Structures are given as structure tokens and as C-alpha cells.
Amino acid sequence: MTWRITRAGLSTLTLVAVALLLGVVSGRAELFLVGLPLALRVLVARRPEAPRYTLVHELSATRLFEGERATLTLALTAETPLPQIEVFEPLAPSAEPLSGNPRTVLALAAGETARWSYELRFPERGRFALGTVHLRFWARSGLGVHEAVHRDPKPLHVYPRAAPVSRLPTPLRTQASAGNYVSPLVGDGIEPGEIRPFAPGDRIKHVNWRASLRLGRLYVTRYQQERNADVVLMLDTLSQVGMGSATTLDASLRAAVSLAAAYLARKDRVGLIEYGGVLHWVRPGSGRPHFERLLSTLVRAEVTFTYVAKDLGLVPPRILPPQALVLAISSLLDARFTAALGDLAGRGFDLIVLAVDPVRITRAALAPSPRVDTACRLWTLERRIQIAELTARGLRVVEWAPDESIELALARVGRHRRPRALVG
Amino acid sequence: MRAFSLVPIVILAGLPVLIHPTSGFAAVGAVAGILCAAGALGRLRPLVTAGGSLTLIQYALALALTGGRSSLPSAIVLGVALALVLDVSDFLHRFHGAVLTPPALRCQAKHWIVIALLGALTSGALVAVAALVRISGPPALHTLLAAAGALAAAAGVAGAVLRRRLERG
Numbered sequence: 154m155t156w157r158i159t160r161a162g163l164s165t166l167t168l169v170a171v172a173l174l175l176g177v178v179s180g181r182a183e184l185f186l187v188g189l190p191l192a193l194r195v196l197v198a199r200r201p202e203a204p205r206y207t208l209v210h211e212l213s214a215t216r217l218f219e220g221e222r223a224t225l226t227l228a229l230t231a232e233t234p235l236p237q238i239e240v241f242e243p244l245a246p247s248a249e250p251l252s253g254n255p256r257t258v259l260a261l262a263a264g265e266t267a268r269w270s271y272e273l274r275f276p277e278r279g280r281f282a283l284g285t286v287h288l289r290f291w292a293r294s295g296l297g298v299h300e301a302v303h304r305d306p307k308p309l310h311v312y313p314r315a316a317p318v319s320r321l322p323t324p325l326r327t328q329a330s331a332g333n334y335v336s337p338l339v340g341d342g343i344e345p346g347e348i349r350p351f352a353p354g355d356r357i358k359h360v361n362w363r364a365s366l367r368l369g370r371l372y373v374t375r376y377q378q379e380r381n382a383d384v385v386l387m388l389d390t391l392s393q394v395g396m397g398s399a400t401t402l403d404a405s406l407r408a409a410v411s412l413a414a415a416y417l418a419r420k421d422r423v424g425l426i427e428y429g430g431v432l433h434w435v436r437p438g439s440g441r442p443h444f445e446r447l448l449s450t451l452v453r454a455e456v457t458f459t460y461v462a463k464d465l466g467l468v469p470p471r472i473l474p475p476q477a478l479v480l481a482i483s484s485l486l487d488a489r490f491t492a493a494l495g496d497l498a499g500r501g502f503d504l505i506v507l508a509v510d511p512v513r514i515t516r517a518a519l520a521p522s523p524r525v526d527t528a529c530r531l532w533t534l535e536r537r538i539q540i541a542e543l544t545a546r547g548l549r550v551v552e553w554a555p556d557e558s559i560e561l562a563l564a565r566v567g568r569h570r571r572p573r574a575l576v577g
Numbered sequence: 578m579r580a581f582s583l584v585p586i587v588i589l590a591g592l593p594v595l596i597h598p599t600s601g602f603a604a605v606g607a608v609a610g611i612l613c614a615a616g617a618l619g620r621l622r623p624l625v626t627a628g629g630s631l632t633l634i635q636y637a638l639a640l641a642l643t644g645g646r647s648s649l650p651s652a653i654v655l656g657v658a659l660a661l662v663l664d665v666s667d668f669l670h671r672f673h674g675a676v677l678t679p680p681a682l683r684c685q686a687k688h689w690i691v692i693a694l695l696g697a698l699t700s701g702a703l704v705a706v707a708a709l710v711r712i713s714g715p716p717a718l719h720t721l722l723a724a725a726g727a728l729a730a731a732a733g734v735a736g737a738v739l740r741r742r743l744e745r746g
Binding site for chain 1: 596622623625626629630633635637640641647648649651652653655656659660663664667668670671672674675676677678680681683684685688690692693695696699701703704707730741
């Protein structure tokens with residue numbers, strides 16, 4: 154805790170000096186009298202005793218999605234009289250106060266407790282450090298102040314917003330664990346597969362009585378197994394366009410979170426590869442804790458500039474399983490990412506590219522003008538050519554504008570796909 | 578609160594004009610008032626100090642131009658008004674944009690009343706003591722009191738400087 158004389162004290166002393174000087178020069182007692190209340194103001198402002206207090210800082214949630222709200226509650230108990238306390242909590246620039254104010258002035262008697270709260274909205278993803286509260290214990294005159302900082306770290310993670318997606322591209326290959334996809338393999342399941350003659354060891358409940366009566370001997374129904382799949386989300390963090398939280402990277406992250414939530418709800422294992430200046434990955438997994446792990450990785454995602462092209466061959470097979478469906482989310486602005494996509498397709502991966510439209514995002518960030526309009530139209534044409542070239546090379550590319558539903562964009566892939574032959 | 582800050586500013590700017598009511602004085606008074614108001618409302622402390630200094634100079638001039646007539650009540654009012662202008666403008670500056678709870682406002686209002694009353698009563702008491710000394714005291718006492726006042730002022734300055742050094746050390 155520190156104590157200092159404020160600038161108001163200097164201002165008062167200046168005016169006292171001016172009054173005294175004028176009094177001496179003019180030889181008038183009135184000017185000394187004018188300076189007297191000012192001098193008294195300084196004399197009365199003695200240094201108060203060091204304040205003692207207890208501050209409790211509470212945060213209603215530690216994890217939010219973009220656009221959600223959190224309530225911060227503070228409770229200040231005075232152990233000594235606190236005639237004028239200014240309490241201020243610095244916030245991130247993107248945090249929007251909805252009700253209340255993070256800067257409050259209070260007066261408390263000894264033993265009294267003040268409790269107040271304010272609500273904040275977090276429109277942008279990120280990791281925020283709350284819980285640092287600045288306190289100023291002012292002398293009533295304002296000529297002196299005790300300053301203190303209360304630190305009770307409260308990390309708050311704001312994750313990219315997830316949109317509900319019910320219809321998703323079905324992976325071409327399934328894995329060994331139970332899931333929602335009908336596998337070509339027969340075994341336990343509920344989807345009837347084939348009928349074959351009864352053999353010792355077959356269960357009675359599998360006997361197909363209708364077929365057995367018609368053909369005069371026992372037949373059993375075999376069922377197709379229901380299996381899950383591996384899905385790897387490959388995120389392009391090599392480049393981005395846009396302003397604030399309306400960038401291609403933010404749109405990509407929202408798409409990634411939505412797809413991860415939807416595939417995990419289908420009992421699939423979902424992995425993540427952040428392909429950028431630094432290669433980050435999350436091993437495929439399932440369940441709620443794994444979703445939290447993916448969110449924690451996605452909230453940290455950012456564009457890191459580099460000249461180096463990362464080789465996907467460095468990614469271990471446990472991160473990028475050969476049977477996995479790879480969903481690449483990219484604005485296709487960087488040729489290195491396009492080359493990596495070609496590499497994946499060449500290695501026989503089941504690959505779908507969700508191409509985030511950077512033109513609309515850029516247009517929204519710029520003031521409308523005929524020049525911007527022309528540039529955006531030319532850019533759109535160039536992108537169409539680029540996507541046509543990728544499609545011709547055997548890649549499945551789906552264009553997606555961030556204001557459009559992901560489900561609608563992915564519907565263009567079709568539910569029943571076949572592996573494509575790679576041209577080159 | 579902002580409207581309240583204008584009351585002592587009006588008194589501050591108007592008092593010298595009331596003592597010497599000329600158009601020139603009114604113009605200077607208006608400038609001083611505008612400086613103080615701009616400083617208080619715009620949260621610029623140097624402007625308030627400049628406006629206060631201008632008022633003091635104007636007041637000294639007004640006293641000089643009116644001749645030997647004593648105007649002690651006006652000095653008390655001016656002193657109290659100046660102290661309040663400084664206090665209120667500083668309060669506005671300190672807590673701009675903050676939520677002020679009613680107890681904090683009540684506490685500050687009490688402080689302003691105390692400052693105004695203390696300033697007025699102390700000045701009045703001092704005037705009464707000075708009058709008493711002038712009427713009944715021996716002429717040598719005037720010199721002694723002046724010397725004691727000068728010594729007290731010097732001791733006060735030395736004490737403030739020493740305390741500042743100790744706090745830094």
C-alpha cells in the first residue's frame with residue numbers, strides 16, 4: 154500500500170502562495186484572509202491511518218461461449234472507517250459492461266460491508282485474467298490517497314460460439330469402437346445384414362423364423378455392426394483477413410467448434426490440427442472432457458507469421474489416423490495450406506475442405522465504394538477459379554460464407570460419398 | 578453535481594466585480610469564471626488554478642482601486658468560495674465515470690459543509706482577534722505578532738520540506 158500527496162494539494166498551495174504574495178505586495182489584510190480557508194484545507198487534510206479491509210471477488214462463470222454474460226460480485230468489509238474508497242477493476246477492451254460499473258465509490262463505517270455486482274458480456278473469444286482490483290482510499294479533502302492492489306486471479310475462458318449442426322458428412326471409413334454409423338462388418342447391431350443357415354453356437358433370438366418356415370430349415374439373421382469414426386479438424390492459421398472478432402480465423406474457429414460438438418455427440422473421436430506458424434494438435438478422443446480440451450486449444454488459436462511450410466508427414470499417425478475423415482477449414486489464402494491439402498488427398502485421406510469466404514468478411518470490414526465492389530467481384534472470380542482447380546485435382550471443396558449455416562454448406566457434400574480418384 | 582460546482586464559481590467570479598463594478602472588471606471576472614467552469618467541467622485542474630489566480634489578482638486590484646475601505650466579509654466569502662471551487666472540481670475530476678453510492682455522496686457533502694463553516698468561523702475569529710489587538714493591544718504587539726506569523730510560516734515551509742524528504746527516504 155502506498156501513500157501520496159495528490160496534485161490537488163499542489164493546486165491549493167499555489168493559490169495560497171498567490172494570495173499571500175498579493176497580500177504582501179498590496180499590503181491588504183483581506184488577501185491573507187482569502188488564503189486562510191485554503192490553508193485550513195491543507196492543514197485539516199492530515200494523513201489518515203492505513204486502511205484495513207477484506208475484499209472478496211467472485212466470478213459467476215469461468216468458461217463461456219462468445220456473446221455470453223458473466224457477473225462479477227465484490228464484497229468489501231471495512232475493518233477501519235473508510236470515508237471514501239474508489240474500487241476499480243480493469244477489464245479487457247472487448248468486455249462490454251451491461252449493468253453496473255467496474256468503478257465504484259463507496260463510504261463505509263468500521264465493520265460495515267458493501268456488496269455490489271456488475272454484469273459483463275464477452276463478444277470475442279479469448280482468455281481473460283480477472284480478479285485484479287485497484288483500491289484507492291482517499292482522504293476526504295482529496296489531497297492524499299492510500300493506494301492498494303488486490304490480486305485474486307480469476308481466469309475466464311471465452312470459447313468460440315458453437316452453432317447446432319444435425320446433418321454432417323458421413324465418414325467413409327469406420328473405427329473399432331461402437332458408434333452411430335452402420336459398418337459393412339457383420340456382428341452385433343440393430344441393422345439387419347445377411348441371412349445364413351443356423352450353425353451351432355448361434356443364439357435362438359437371432360433365428361429368422363419367417364425364412365426358416367419358408368425354406369424348411371433354420372436360418373439366422375446377421376446384423377451389421379454400428380461403429381464410430383475418427384474425424385480430424387484441420388484448421389488453417391497461416392493467415393486471416395477481417396477486423397476485430399469478424400475475421401476468417403474467428404469464423405473458422407466457430408465452424409470447428411460446431412463440427413467438433415456435433416461429431417462428439419455422435420460418439421465419434423474428434424482430433425484437431427492447427428496448421429499455422431506453429432503446428433498444434435490434439436489427439437482424437439471423445440466425450441465431454443475431450444470437448445473441453447479442444448475448446449482450450451481453439452481459444453488460443455492465432456495467426457503466427459512464418460515463411461516455413463510445415464510438413465504434415467511430421468504429424469504422428471495417432472494424431473492423424475489413416476482411416477480418419479479430415480475436415481479442413483480454411484480461407485484458402487495461403488498456398489502452403491493448399492499444398493498440404495493436396496498432400497493429404499494424395500495420401501488417400503477422406504478429405505473435405507470447408508472454404509471460408511474471405512471476400513464477404515473483407516467487404517464487411519471496408520467502407521462501401523465502387524472500387525471495393527469491383528475488387529471484391531474480381532477476388533470472387535479468382536476464388537471460383539482456385540476452387541475449380543482444387544475440385545479438378547480431386548478435392549471436395551465446399552464454399553461457406555460465415556453468415557450462412559454450416560449445415561447448409563455441408564449439405565452440398567452429399568450424404569453418400571465415394572472416394573474420388575486423385576488427378577494430380 | 579456539475580450544476581452544484583457552478584455556484585461557488587459564480588460567487589468567485591462575481592465578488593470582485595461587486596466591489597469595483599466596471600465593464601472591464603466584469604469581462605475579467607467572466608474570463609476567470611469561464612476558466613474555472615471549464616476546468617471543473619472539463620476535468621482540467623490547471624485551468625481551475627489559473628481561474629482562481631486571476632480572481633485573486635482581480636480582487637487585489639479591486640481593493641486597491643476602491644481605496645482604503647476595508648472589505649473583510651467579502652474576503653471571507655471569497656476564501657470559502659475558492660476552497661469549495663477547488664474541492665468540488667477536484668471531486669469531479671477524481672470520480673469522473675465512477676458510480677457514486679449515496680453514502681459516499683453524503684460523506685463528501687458533510688466534508689464541504691465542514692470546510693465552508695470552518696473557513697468562515699476561523700476567518701471571523703481571526704478578524705475579531707485582530708480587531709481586539711488593534712483596539713486594546715500595545716503598538717509593540719503588532720510587530721511581535723507579525724514576527725511570530727513570519728516565523729510560523731517559515732517553520733511550516735521547513736516542516737513540509739523535511740517531511741517530504743523523510744517520506745522519500
